[in-house]
Amino acid sequence: MPTPLPSPPPPPSSPSLDELPIRLLTPEDLTACADLSEDRGWPREEHKWGLLLAAGTGYGIDDPLGKGLVTACVVTSYGPGLRAIGMVLVAERYARRGVGRRLMRHVVAEAGGTPLTLHATPNGQPLYEQLGFAVTGRAEMLTGRFSFAEPAPGIPTRPATAEDLPAILRLDTEVFGLDRTHMITRLPAFADQLRVAEEQGEITGFAAAWPNMDTHVVGPLVARDAATAQALVASLAEGTDRPLRTDVDVRHEALLSWLKANGLQSIAFNAVMNLGIPDLPGDWSRRFAPLTVAAG
Known part of the structure; x- marks a missing residue:
């Protein structure tokens, strides 16, 4: 009888999810992050992912089967006063297996006591x-x-110029409560429109509209009052033929009512959640909408 062939060795066992390393993401991971968004039924949002990966710190776990990312998130730091967590995603094939919890615990530990916020x-x-x-x-x-x-109030607005940037940064730091120069200085390249409201030579508000799939997202929206915020939104709307999207603090009832009267519809509510700080710094009464909820 012929000698039987030896059985092939068993395939190496895959590491458990708890053993898979968490690594830092880079801008080169943009496509994998967009694929992960699409896997969970989110828009790909490559433009937004590009900003967050360039200005923040991404964390992720690679799929041991070579199928992209198991999970990912991005943390945007505003110094020792605050970090914002966003884009927390787990691939559908790994859902409800604890990887999202493990990633979040890692991010919290990495913060080392720095206050955290997320939507x-x-x-x-x-x-x-x-x-x-x-x-x-x-x-x-x-x-x-x-x-x-x-109609919007007749408060004058105009396109922002390079000369406006110092004043925009001063106003933003005052309203946001922390320095986010690394985000605001990216707006001219990131957004399709950046406008300021100005009265008697003083910039009293600014807003951007940036492309996200088939919409323009209005954010950040910083303004002296609701009337100024309305004037900025109306001026941005005049400059686009796309639908608008924005996320407004629910305490700004006058702005919300005005937006709905002008055709925008409510599609979701998100909870603003903090760890290690009772409330966000700055002046909420002049902070109408974030640049993106992923960055706080």
Whole structure:
């Protein structure tokens, strides 16, 4: 009888999810991050991922089967006063297996006591609560084609210039409560429009509209009052034929009512959650919308 062939060696066992290393992401991971967004039914948002990976710190776990990322998130730092966590995603094939929790615990540990903030969807909120985050506010997401049905106040606005940047940075630091120069200085290249409101030579507000898939996102939106915020949004709407999208602090009832009267519809509410700080720094009354909820 012929000698039987030896059995092939068993395939190497895959490491458990708890053993997979968490690594730093780079801008070269942009496509993998966009693929992960698409895997979970989110828009790819490559433009936004590019900003966050360049200005922040990304964390992720590679799929041992070579199929992209198991999980990812991005942390935007504002010095020792605050870090913002965003874009927390887990691939559908690894959902409900604890990898998102493990990644978040790593990010919290890496912060070393620095206060953290994030915008949580209803699905994500229970996990963050288990990690010690507390709800401190809410933001309402709106989208739609701006109708100009209800006029904006006649407050003058104009395109921002390079000479406006120092004044914009001073106003933003005063309102945001921390220095985010590394984000604001990227706006001229990141956004399709950047406008300021100006009265008697003083810049009283600024806003950007940046492309995200088929919409223009209005953010940041910083203004002296609701009337100035309305004037800035209306001027941005005049400069685009795309639908607008924005996330507004629910305490800004006058702006929200005006946006809805002009065709924008509410599509979601997110909880603003903090860890290690009772409330966000700065002046919420002049902070109407974030640059992106992923960056605080």
